Amino acid sequence: MSKSLPKRTEDYSLWYNELVKRAGLAENSSVRGCMVIKPYGYAIWEKMQRTLDDMFKRTGHENAYFPLFVPKSLFEAEEKNAEGFAKECAVVTHYRLQNDPDKPGKLRVDPNAKLEEELIVRPTSEAIIWSTYKGWIQSYRDLPLLINQWANVVRWEMRTRLFLRTAEFLWQEGHTAHATAEEALAETRQMLDVYAQFAEEWLALPVVKGVKTENERFAGAVETYCIEGLMQDGKALQAGTSHFLGQNFAKAFDVQFQTKEGGLEHVWGTSWGVSTRLMGALVMAHSDDEGLVLPPKLAPIQVVIVPIYKAGQLDELRERIRPMQMGLIERGISVKLDDRDTERPGYKFAEWELKGVPVRIAVGMRDLEAGTVEVARRDTKEKMTLPLADIVASVDQLLADIQQNIYRRALHYREEHTTRVETYEEFKQVLDGKGGFVVAHYDGTPETEERIKDETKATIRCLALNEPEEAGICILTGRPSTRRAHFARAY
Amino acid sequence: MSKSLPKRTEDYSLWYNELVKRAGLAENSSVRGCMVIKPYGYAIWEKMQRTLDDMFKRTGHENAYFPLFVPKSLFEAEEKNAEGFAKECAVVTHYRLQNDPDKPGKLRVDPNAKLEEELIVRPTSEAIIWSTYKGWIQSYRDLPLLINQWANVVRWEMRTRLFLRTAEFLWQEGHTAHATAEEALAETRQMLDVYAQFAEEWLALPVVKGVKTENERFAGAVETYCIEGLMQDGKALQAGTSHFLGQNFAKAFDVQFQTKEGGLEHVWGTSWGVSTRLMGALVMAHSDDEGLVLPPKLAPIQVVIVPIYKAGQLDELRERIRPMQMGLIERGISVKLDDRDTERPGYKFAEWELKGVPVRIAVGMRDLEAGTVEVARRDTKEKMTLPLADIVASVDQLLADIQQNIYRRALHYREEHTTRVETYEEFKQVLDGKGGFVVAHYDGTPETEERIKDETKATIRCLALNEPEEAGICILTGRPSTRRAHFARAY
Known part of the structure; x- marks a missing residue:
């Protein structure tokens, strides 16, 4: 309590890091990129967990638990998913240590204990779960299968920040299987709504619900829906995602079911998750120069x-x-x-x-x-x-x-920091000036999106669900556009 | 439901495995030794978790979360602990995969992404936690530190069985730090009592509370207390342990505190845990040839x-x-x-x-x-x-x-299967006959304990706390003995 916190206006990033540590939420550990969640931080996470878990159960989901490790051959089965996560996988190659003959009292990896097949520490569990679902699903009577898991996952991120981006994080991941595409899509949207409701009613964080572009889509998904919040430095933060997986994983793992009519079809999948990243959103959306401002709930x-x-x-x-x-x-x-x-x-x-x-x-x-x-x-x-x-x-x-006021304040901030622009000039001005969401037409191509990102560091956070179809002109290429996207610099 | 279960009397082990699978509790996964806990099994585990967590909180503990990985150098710091777990450690050596140039569409471990220092997947968290406590504890005002963690851990077991012995399992691990040995010992005993109360009132499993011999002690502990239950095949099952760590970890990680009097001392530690193994105890203690018998609670x-x-x-x-x-x-x-x-x-x-x-x-x-x-x-x-x-x-x-009856039945079984013997002949007869706990004098040496184990496969489950001091003669060596031990074949 001796020193005061850095000011948000002077160094937002330093303010955030110091606040997370000094308020007793979390700290860096001796493992690169992994955090220790301290009791005060964990108590908040527990409240989030309990609330979300109740919401998942009310919508018919059950909890289960799947292995931490994914054998490499399973991991590879859905190629896009594997490719998407390959660069950030922690890999277990050995299963034993032995005394180091060169250093008395020290251990070394036993070269004779090499695994025949390497194990990936799960960066996400689609592969291990769908390989299991193959045994659980035979007939339409086994559907829908509505499962959630609370777990730790590892993504070997190079630049990490407490809660927002850590090598290991805690999350929940829902994985469901359905008889029809419509039903799976309805599930995807339902869970997006659950997340939005949780963010707004509990975190007091207003969110934009939308769908990701192809560039930003989850590896292996057909569509990725998301909720996006706005932090006090004008940057967006993805607070939750819900994926419609189509039949991608069902085909990769050969999960078929006998239909009511006696046919054989691949099932339709979804997955959805929120993580300890929500703790970061909580801090950055409401807190001030004196410390945390927590929603009472x-x-x-x-x-x-x-x-x-x-x-x-x-x-x-x-x-x-x-x-x-x-x-x-x-x-x-x-x-x-x-x-x-x-x-x-x-x-x-x-x-x-x-x-x-x-x-x-x-x-x-x-x-x-x-x-x-x-x-x-x-x-x-x-x-x-x-x-x-x-x-x-x-x-x-x-x-x-207080709960209501914090929400209203964050909503007001977001409204003030959501700007509709018509030109690339304006777009860049707003980004460099007040920041926030910039709602603009673009021609819908991955190339344009990529160029805008390269030039401005702004990404398309989502195509907001409540954004009407509207004829317009791409801010970059001048080509025709049918809808506006929510752009922002983001965490 | 087509086939009936194997009979307990014919093949207890097969009966157990089939029951766990058919009742929908768990199944083996495609990862060697790792299980999938299915929704019905997980729902029971959640009830256990909730109940224990409430009990931990009522006794003043808070939850936190520590990293999954332990750097090898930290892992080595407490030598006995490291030695005890070295042979069953999953080791992360790399952090990236890449396309396999020899097999299109397949991945291989990127040889350029080797970690400078290997990471051990935690088999238990003393090392990572005590290295963190060093930063949390300065003065007697920071004590006692009463922390619990719900987590997954990995011990690379060669022979595994659903719930009882799996490479990955779920557990909680309490880790506390105290100013005095007396206080740490009191904590160790308090948590043993919490476990015993949970086992008896919730699992309906009567347990023997006791202390482990040196041979069976937790690696790095000064004393290990345990609760031991008896299964329906006459084998014992360790259902929970509570360790008095002395100053071993405090010294290994240099965790000192300023005393009220202004001195500097190493703190005193405890750790205690129960795991998904309790699910195995639940099944084996009460169930019958028709299936599970669950305590209503x-x-x-x-x-x-x-x-x-x-x-x-x-x-x-x-x-x-x-x-x-x-x-x-x-x-x-x-x-x-x-x-x-x-x-x-x-x-x-x-x-x-x-x-x-x-x-x-x-x-x-x-x-x-x-x-x-x-x-x-x-x-x-x-x-x-x-x-x-x-x-x-x-x-x-x-x-x-029903709750009471199941408990009484298990207690009756245990009483019927607890035999006090005076000779090695009797000892072996009981073990090979009705099984259960055999309560016998031994001379208190690790060598005798070891020989009995080699010859009979019975281990000392514990020196029961309610077993009076009593002069006697070692069943094996004929040397004098001061107390009886609870021997049994065990899981």
Whole structure:
């Protein structure tokens, strides 16, 4: 708590890294690109997990678990998928260590323990899962198969950043199989909606729902849908994807089913995932120069009570605070009483601000006598004196207000930072100026998209689902266009 | 459902494997020694996780997440631990694949993407965690540090069996750091008690709490405590371990703290874990020749309702069953209505028996008119006709009875199969005859323990905590002994 955080306006990236570390969310580990998720960060992730898991179960999905390793031959079976991930695969080649004859007390890889076939640490699980589904699916009666997995995956990224891009990350991956393309597509869209609802109602993050272009599509998918959020530095962040796999994996792994009519057909697949990257979105969308701003629904501690006292008063004050504390807990609010006698209130205030606790209650003897407490909200930093008599209801309402306010603020920011442009000149100006989403016509070709990316570092985040078809002219080539794309620089 | 299961008395091992597969708990994957945990099996594991996680949190622990990989140099730092696991480590040596120039469309490991330092896939996380704790612990104020992790780990076992011994398995691992040896020992014992309580109250598995001998101790621990259960074939199964690590890891990773008095000391550590092996214990302790027998507290489906009807009656029957179904659900009981029109009741009965659903309710029009239903309990296969009027309360009570009965049955089995012997002759007779725990004096030396193991395949499961000190004579050497050990053949 000694130094203040870097300012967002001065070095957004440094601000983010420092905040993630100082707030106790995560830190780099001694394994290149792998992070340690600390208890405070993990507590938020657990709330995300629990919420999403409930949503998946309500939409009929069951959890299962598939191996960490994928034999190379399986990994190769769907060629586009394999090609897409080949450059970032951690590979297990040996299964034993032995004493190093040259270095007493040290170990080395036992050259006699080489695997016949290398194992890939899963970068995603389509290959291992579809090879398993072959045994699970025979008839239309086995469909739809609606499975989700919570797991760790590894993608050997060269440049990593806590939560946003790490070599190992935690995620969930849904993998479903259906009798028809329509049903699989409906599933893909349903899960996109689940993600959007979670992002907006829980993360308080407004998102654009859309479909990826061919360049940005998941390797092995026919269509990739996504939700895209906007961070406070004007960059977009992909917060979740839902893929319609067509029959690609079914064909690669020969997963066929007997239809009602007695025919034999390949099944239709989907996969969809969100990851610990959402933790990065959470930080970057709402937090400020004093620290985290957490949406109350995901905050591990929703209310912190800081007693203000003179020497010798703490025991009595603690007793007198107890009814309020218990009242809040009974209302289902998570409360922390910070009664450390080793720190001063100002220090505590700053610490809980850094950690993003939505509501802080400061209370001293004089307050209690006046029948009031001082309440501060983290999002606006507003302080108010509230009557103790109905404090539980007030705080409950305040938490709901904060959740809504954070969302509205992020929505307002996104609206302010979504610009429709007609020319390439304007496009570049907006990107270099206020940033955000730039909504522009392009001719629909991968080449144009690539050139724009090379020249401006902006990618097409998605073709937004709510963007109407509209005749226009490509900002780069002047060729005709039928719809606008959401461009942005992105994480 | 076409073939019946192998009989336990004929081939216990085959019975186990077939049951795990046919009941839909798990299956072997295409990765040697790694299993796929199927939705029904995973649903049980989720209930175990949720329950244990709540117990850990109630005892003050927080969850965190540490990397999957351990750099070889860290792995080596605590020598005994490294030595103990060296022979079963999966090792990542490369981070990229490339197109195979010799085989178009295939990939090979990119020889230019060799890691400078190999990464071990964690067989356990002490090394990576203690290297992290070094940064977290400075002062006595940072202690105790009470952390748990839910994770996958890999131990390259040569002979594997679903749930009991697999190359990859799921587990939790608690890792705590304390200011004093006494406190760390108390933590070790507390978590042993948590495990024992979970085993007995939830798995319905009576366990012997004890301490391991030096031969069987966790590599790197000063003491290993364990809970040991007895399976229906008379073999013991270690169901959980809790280790007092002394200062071994603190010294290996130089984790010191400033004491209240201003000195500098190494911290004291513990670690403790249970794994998906508990699924194996669950199956082997209670199930029978017809299938699983699940304790109601862990059963994903506690009650199955099977409608008995003539053609055309199903819709009406479904409607009339609804109030009972809803009543059970409101009571917090998980209910499945098996209204498949494609299968006959007998088939359904056998299927739910195989899957171990504790209570089955069969109900037809005539029952409803008589105001009764037919209820069958899975554990005793007893059938009874119960009045519909108070069916919810009856079923609730029945579930509690079944939980208790399964536990009592397992306890009775264990008591019948725990034999105190005085001679080596007796010892071998009991082992080869009825099996189970053989409680015998031995001289306390690793050599004697080893010889007994070589000659009989029985190991010391533990020195039971409730076994009194008692003068006696070693069954093998005739030398004096101060306490009896629990021997058994084990999984």
